[in-house]
Amino acid sequence: MSDVFLLTKHFYDTAARFSSKPALMEKKNGVYRSMTYQEMKERVEQVAAYLLSHGLAHQDRVALLAENRPEWPIADMAIISSGLVNVPIYPTLTAHQLLYILNDSGARAIVVSKPAQLQKIVAIHHDCPQLKLVIVMDPPETLPEMRNIEVVSLHSVLTEGEKLLNQEGRAKLDERLNHAHESHRVSIVYTSGTTGDPKGVMLSHRNFASNARGAVKALGFDSSQTSLSFLPLSHVLERVVNYALQFCGATIAYAESIDTIAQNLQEVHPSAFVAVPRVFEKIYNRIIQNIETEKPLKKKIFYWALEVGKQAAVYTSRGKPIPSGLSFKHKIADKLVFTKIREKTGGNLKFAVSGGAPLMRELAEFFFAVGINIYEGYGLTETSPVICCNRPGAAKFGYVGLPIEDVEVKIAPDGEILARGPNIMEGYYNKPEATREAIDEEGWFHTGDIGEIDSEGYLKITDRKKEIIVMSNGKNVAPQPIENVLKTSPYIEQAVMLGNNQKYMAALIHPSLDMLDQYAREHKISVSSHKELLTHPEIHGFLEKEIHRMMADFARYEQVKKFALIEEELTQDNGFLTPTLKYKRRLINEHFAKTIDGLFAEGSRV
Secondary structure: OOOOOOHHHHHHHHHHHOOOOEEEEEEEOOEEEEEEHHHHHHHHHHHHHHHHHOOOOOOOEEEEEOOOOOHHHHHHHHHHHOOOEEEEEOOOOOHHHHHHHHHHHOOOEEEEOOHHHHHHHHHHHHHOOOOOEEEEOOOOOOOOOEOOEEEEEHHHHHHHHHHHHOOOHHHHHHHHHHOOOOOOEEEEEEEOOOOOOOEEEEEEHHHHHHHHHHHHHHHOOOOOOEEEEOOOOOOHHHHHHHHHHHHOOOEEEEOOOHHHHHHHHHHHOOOEEEEOHHHHHHHHHHHHHHHHOOOHHHHHHHHHHHHHHHHHHHHHOOOOOOOHHHHHHHHHHHHHHHHHHHHOOOOOOOEEEEOOOOOOHHHHHHHHHOOOEEEEEEEOHHHOOEEEEOEOOEOOOOOOEEEOOOOEEEEOOOOEEEEEOOOOOOEEOOOHHHHHHHEOOOOOEEEEEEEEEOOOOOEEEEEEOOOOEEOOOOOEEOHHHHHHHHOOOOOEEEEEEEOOOOOOEEEEEEEOHHHHHHHHHHOOOOOOOHHHHHHOHHHHHHHHHHHHHHOOOOOHHHOEEEEEEOOOOOOOOOOOEOOOOOEOHHHHHHHOHHHHHHHOOOOOOO
16 A cells, blocks of 8 residues: 555555456345456546536535445545545434534535435425535435436436546546645544534544554455445444455455345355454354254263363464464364354354444453454544554454554543544534543544553553443444433433443433322322332333434434433432533442343343
8 A cells, every 4th residue: 555645545556456356246136246456447537527526615614424335435535535634424414413524514515325315405405505405326216306406317327427528527537636735634523522513533644544444454455355235324433444445456245135145144254354243153152052052962072162162262363373282273263163154244254343342351352262253443533544553463362452554542640541543523513612631732643442562562451531332233322312302301300321232222221200190190090109100001111202202313323222210310419420411320329230231131021
């Protein structure tokens, strides 16, 4: 890879070097079909020429609302090639959440995937005065009319863009490309805030390109590899790994959905993929469940092999040879058990990358044991995102690895992890005060996480300083906006959101006992105490409907799936609130641990 920190230079260099090689793969009509780097480059230039023909000024914002598919990286690179700024948006967000991001970023245009996403724009376009252009990848039969907004299909954009490139469009595009600088902003990525609206993280060519280069060097990506992509490209981790793969000439295949990963692995035979811990948890659980249904002898062989694999992993994880006696047993275990497991992932998987949430040490050890090496990393949207990662021959279980190239890490006196390097964001869009709070005068970014560095330089995350809830699927959830909405119900006094490292969100609810007493009387529900009131199935069912109603404007992953009612009010006097009336979340979690464990117990109803 070039030492120049320009995403566009890396992309166009790769397209020239690997022009006939498959760049992107997508399943259509039951078959995976590929697009070469040359074909991808042509589409990028066509979209870029069209955008420039609409008078978009340098650094104007263009939003991108789509699921993973080849058109996503094409639109992304077209926006960047045009000197514009990509504002990626999770396709799971509601129209209400979309409205804030479009207006806060001042997006002039948006690229959307399909009619369902287009309808979100239709619903809010009257409140988006700066939006002038909508491009639809899969348009409906009749494009909707929106006042002062042009709506056009991607097919038309490509056709028109091709014509423009044969005229004045080529000169305009070349001018933007030639004037690109590594300090120029290429994206504003919105991440959840702790107290309300999301913050726009401003990322430059230098941020992304340096991080992609660091990932290539740490993980050993090369042109021979194929990756299966299924984490949202709007998530900065998947996006930067896609850059890293593209810039060294690898092939990226897009999974149909999160539910078809197992099938798509068999079809694509990838050598690598990126996932959040929840994916690995599902694979692990499926393997163990299948083994538990087998006959005693087969189970015994599996668990013997697993123990051998774990012993071998102590050596292979650190790039050391397996001792001869253990090596002999490991070869037998591999032939009898591990090869069959790896075949389920396509049979060609060399390694996987885990990020977005903490990976349980036991999971990392298990997968290393069966020959699927998972390299856990650590970072944030604000760090583009990778700060540290484990890597081939240098992995340590329970740690998130060593800093990548050009990135410094240190621990502050209060235990907070600080990072500095070319990957640190420019700042938060339109939020200078929040930027000053996050990045100090010496350029150190304050992560909000607590950690420690061992004698070999490996980083371990020990706690979270921030209140952001990180689910096991990598989704970030800000608890306060949801809690504040729940408290607008007359039946809810207090709500505490839960879900760190879990697959769904839950809540502790302290209800308005007076309002519930009144509801009980009106509905002839006979109870003799508040304890009986809170455990009555009709009361629980009523509050379940009330909470569901309050969740309408939140994304599905943010919504409360389960809740527990607590009779005790959270106050300063009983130690659950600070003097400024903020929740002491750690204390609440400890005090109600048994109740919380019940909400997330395996097999419990969601």
